[in-house]
Amino acid sequence: MKNVLFLFFLGSSLLILNGCDKDTSSPSQNNDPCESIVCYNGGYCVNGECLCPEGYTGPDCSQQVTPTKIRITKIEVTDFPATDENGAGWDLISGADIYPVILKGSDVVWTSSRYFEDASPSSSYSFTNGLPFDVTSPQDRYSIVLYDFDTIDADDFMGGITFTPYSNTNGFPSTRNLSVGDFSLKLYLNYVW
Ligand SMILES: [Ca+2]
Numbered sequence: 186m187k188n189v190l191f192l193f194f195l196g197s198s199l200l201i202l203n204g205c206d207k208d209t210s211s212p213s214q215n216n217d218p219c220e221s222i223v224c225y226n227g228g229y230c231v232n233g234e235c236l237c238p239e240g241y242t243g244p245d246c247s248q249q250v251t252p253t254k255i256r257i258t259k260i261e262v263t264d265f266p267a268t269d270e271n272g273a274g275w276d277l278i279s280g281a282d283i284y285p286v287i288l289k290g291s292d293v294v295w296t297s298s299r300y301f302e303d304a305s306p307s308s309s310y311s312f313t314n315g316l317p318f319d320v321t322s323p324q325d326r327y328s329i330v331l332y333d334f335d336t337i338d339a340d341d342f343m344g345g346i347t348f349t350p351y352s353n354t355n356g357f358p359s360t361r362n363l364s365v366g367d368f369s370l371k372l373y374l375n376y377v378w
């Protein structure tokens with residue numbers, strides 16, 4: 186009887202061992218919920234969901250959030266026409282005395298508090314006085330107009346650029362170059378959500 190029990194036990198063990206050999210299930214694996222998650226624009230995955238940085242949203246952080254304000258912190262005039270449309274200089278015996286103005290539609294919403302005297306078209310001029318200017322409707326049309334300051338006559342219009350401060354596809358650039366004809370400028374921007 187002892188032998189029979191022993192043989193039975195041995196046989197059972199062999200069956201179990203044999204069964205184990207046939208078990209092809211993989212060893213226990215760590216299921217990382219972030220394994221197949223991609224987060225764009227500096228977002229990162231926590232527990233299978235993207236945490237997005239300020240300004241981005243959506244399941245993969247690929248959508249921009251429209252800012253409540255865009256701040257223009259500096260206007261750098263990088264080029265302007267050397268003469269008016271008739272080929273005449275901006276002033277009789279000296280260079281243009283330049284200053285920019287911001288318009289929303291046809292309304293003046295900001296005017297530079299200083300001008301550069303006898304400016305040269307080939308030089309760059311940075312305007313920071315009275316800035317930042319807050320663009321509160323970033324999807325509307327704004328213009329930046331350059332004037333030559335004159336003491337007796339009305340100031341001369343030198344050029345204007347119309348633009349939309351916000352684009353939902355450009356990734357919040359910190360600078361924007363705008364140009365129309367010989368009038369070029371660079372805007373320095375901050376975004377507020
Ligand atoms: Ca003039």
Ligand SMILES: [Ca+2]
Nearest residue numbers: 276279280303
């Ligand atoms: Ca002048």
